[in-house]
Amino acid sequence: MTEKTREFMHSDIVRKDMAQLRLEPNLKGYEGLRETFKWADADKLVEWFPGGKINSAYNVIDRHALGERKDKIALIYDDGEGDAQKYTFKQLYEETNRFANVLGRLGVKRQDRVFVFLQRTLEQYVSFLGAIKAGAIASPMFPAFGPDAIKDRLLDSGAVAIVTDSELVKRVYTVKDQLPDLKHIIVAGDANADAGEIDYRAEMASASDRFEAVPMDPEEFQFMLYTSGTTGKPKGVVHAHKGIVQQTLSTRWVLDVHEEDIFWCTADLGWVTGVVYGCLGPWSCGATQVGLGGRFDPERWYRSIQDHRISIWYTAPTAVRMLMAKGDDLPAKHDLTCLRALYSVGEPLNPEGVRWALEVFDNKPFHDTWWQTETGSILITNFPEMPIKPGSMGKALPGIYAAVVDEDGNELPQGEEGSLVIRPGWPSMMRQIWKNEPKFNEYLRDGWYYTGDTAKIDEDGYFWYVGRADDVIKTSGERVGPFEVESALIEHEAIVEAGVIGKPDQLRGSIIKAFIVLTPGYKESDELKKDIQKFVKSRLAGHAYPREIDFVETLPKTRSGKIMRRLLRAKELGLPTGDTSTLEG
Ligand code: PRX
Numbered sequence: 295m296t297e298k299t300r301e302f303m304h305s306d307i308v309r310k311d312m313a314q315l316r317l318e319p320n321l322k323g324y325e326g327l328r329e330t331f332k333w334a335d336a337d338k339l340v341e342w343f344p345g346g347k348i349n350s351a352y353n354v355i356d357r358h359a360l361g362e363r364k365d366k367i368a369l370i371y372d373d374g375e376g377d378a379q380k381y382t383f384k385q386l387y388e389e390t391n392r393f394a395n396v397l398g399r400l401g402v403k404r405q406d407r408v409f410v411f412l413q414r415t416l417e418q419y420v421s422f423l424g425a426i427k428a429g430a431i432a433s434p435m436f437p438a439f440g441p442d443a444i445k446d447r448l449l450d451s452g453a454v455a456i457v458t459d460s461e462l463v464k465r466v467y468t469v470k471d472q473l474p475d476l477k478h479i480i481v482a483g484d485a486n487a488d489a490g491e492i493d494y495r496a497e498m499a500s501a502s503d504r505f506e507a508v509p510m511d512p513e514e515f516q517f518m519l520y521t522s523g524t525t526g527k528p529k530g531v532v533h534a535h536k537g538i539v540q541q542t543l544s545t546r547w548v549l550d551v552h553e554e555d556i557f558w559c560t561a562d563l564g565w566v567t568g569v570v571y572g573c574l575g576p577w578s579c580g581a582t583q584v585g586l587g588g589r590f591d592p593e594r595w596y597r598s599i600q601d602h603r604i605s606i607w608y609t610a611p612t613a614v615r616m617l618m619a620k621g622d623d624l625p626a627k628h629d630l631t632c633l634r635a636l637y638s639v640g641e642p643l644n645p646e647g648v649r650w651a652l653e654v655f656d657n658k659p660f661h662d663t664w665w666q667t668e669t670g671s672i673l674i675t676n677f678p679e680m681p682i683k684p685g686s687m688g689k690a691l692p693g694i695y696a697a698v699v700d701e702d703g704n705e706l707p708q709g710e711e712g713s714l715v716i717r718p719g720w721p722s723m724m725r726q727i728w729k730n731e732p733k734f735n736e737y738l739r740d741g742w743y744y745t746g747d748t749a750k751i752d753e754d755g756y757f758w759y760v761g762r763a764d765d766v767i768k769t770s771g772e773r774v775g776p777f778e779v780e781s782a783l784i785e786h787e788a789i790v791e792a793g794v795i796g797k798p799d800q801l802r803g804s805i806i807k808a809f810i811v812l813t814p815g816y817k818e819s820d821e822l823k824k825d826i827q828k829f830v831k832s833r834l835a836g837h838a839y840p841r842e843i844d845f846v847e848t849l850p851k852t853r854s855g856k857i858m859r860r861l862l863r864a865k866e867l868g869l870p871t872g873d874t875s876t877l878e879g
Contacts, residue, residue, distance in 0.1 A: 319678035331692035347509030359387030374588020391505035393424025429508035436564030445469035512536035522775030530728030537722035545575030640771030645684030670722030703740025715742035767796035808840035
């Protein structure tokens with residue numbers, strides 16, 4: 295351990311020696327910028343078409359391919375087995391053009407919904423961006439999703455096309471009959487023409503590599519992502535083309551992308567982090583990105599950083615904890631000196647994670663960033679030029695007003711816990727919940743956007759995460775709604791009723807725990823537990839099943855019959871049960 299590291303380890307605050315930073319941060323003078331910055335200033339970071347029109351994908355790929363960066367490597371795609379292919383901006387331009395032409399040939403229209411259901415492959419990026427370029431609304435879907443999750447999303451959005459592969463398509467078939475709007479199944483891999491599947495490769499081969507990105511109104515939609523809330527099915531969070539302004543700015547200011555950087559975001563494109571910072575933002579800034587296929591594997595991760603000379607790394611606290619658990623010998627075996635900046639998102643980043651990174655990655659701490667699917671980009675963060683307070687999410691971006699308020703929307707004094715809220719109207723804010731105005735309106739009250747998180751602000755203006763104000767579960771950084779898991783559970787023949795909560799877990803942040811009332815005639819057993827877990831996994835997703843199950847006689851309910859998850863959680867954690875006056879008597 296160097297002298298300097300030791301100093302960090304014994305101090306609460308991670309201070310930075312600006313002279314030691316390899317590159318000067320893009321954002322300098324935060325306090326001044328908070329006073330002077332206007333969103334109109336950021337409009338200059340992207341290119342506009344005549345008449346104030348814009349296309350996000352044009353900004354992400356085309357403007358570089360048509361300019362000085364045309365031969366720059368845009369993507370280093372590593373299949374996870376060590377086979378890495380490089381693609382220039384010009385190549386991605388031609389590929390996305392071809393895909394936009396394929397959609398045109400199929401008759402896909404402006405703002406039609408096109409789903410991308412693929413593993414991390416070149417085709418995943420190409421179809422996502424090609425769809426946006428063509429004016430469709432692109433919606434990536436996590437490849438671990440099972441039939442129920444697929445059906446919910448495609449049905450609600452009225453998707454007309456899905457791009458998938460010959461393995462994943464099998465899951466689409468199990469629900470296809472219930473999707474009347476789905477006209478085109480495009481298969482990358484061996485397509486079955488007899489079943490009406492469209493062969494991605496054949497179509498791409500015969501499509502022109504020339505296409506003019508469709509000029510869109512800034513308020514038209516570029517992508518949508520389904521995410522979970524406390525109640526109901528997953529909801530479609532819709533983002534406008536205008537969002538690219540803030541997605542570009544935050545990549546510059548927070549992730550500090552410079553021309554020479556090699557950037558790696560570990561998140562899959564099925565999640566908002568993968569969309570915004572594993573695709574849109576870094577490419578819009580003209581950076582080289584690494585895309586790593588395959589599953590999480592510490593050895594492979596370190597090797598990828600070393601071999602691809604990754605300089606900026608954006609990941610999640612669960613991954614950090616898993617790497618920490620693997621020990622320090624593994625990173626020591628790799629040359630990781632290429633790293634210059636580390637970031638994390640998705641759940642609270644333990645102070646230990648920040649400090650561990652200082653030790654293992656030669657004095658480079660993790661910078662915690664905070665945002666949501668709905669916010670469309672990072673809103674609160676630890677900036678490169680600022681000292682880090684380990685455990686804190688940092689400060690709001692210039693242009694963002696964040697606050698902590700009481701139940702009536704009044705701002706609370708420093709140090710007091712309350713609801714984390716933002717003044718609405720930032721460029722990357724979601725524009726609607728797909729066809730569900732009441733749900734959208736639930737976010738807005740007293741002139742604030744309610745994040746659903748609780749937080750506090752310290753004397754230096756740093757935000758500290760406290761928890762969720764609702765029942766949303768964060769497991770390994772993935773957002774899971776208890777209602778979805780409960781719905782999947784009660785489809786099992788042995789289950790009458792189910793209540794689902796998040797239970798704190800060292801490694802995963804939370805795990806999903808289910809309380810189950812059995813159908814008369816069924817007996818509790820370990821086999822039954824396993825069968826139930828398998829059942830939920832196969833319907834919903836590999837990560838969305840209950841790792842713990844308790845069989846119970848009854849579930850606590852309100853008089854109106856709603857399961858009181860709050861009570862389940864309080865009992866599980868040995869906390870006070872609070873007000874139970876609405877409990878079923
Ligand atoms: O509870 C907060 C948590 O993740 C939620 C948003 O989840 P999602 O829409 O899936 O987006 C995650 C990635 C952008 C938030 O409401 N969360 C996100 N970042 C942090 C966090 N909790 C604590 N600290 C963070 N840095």
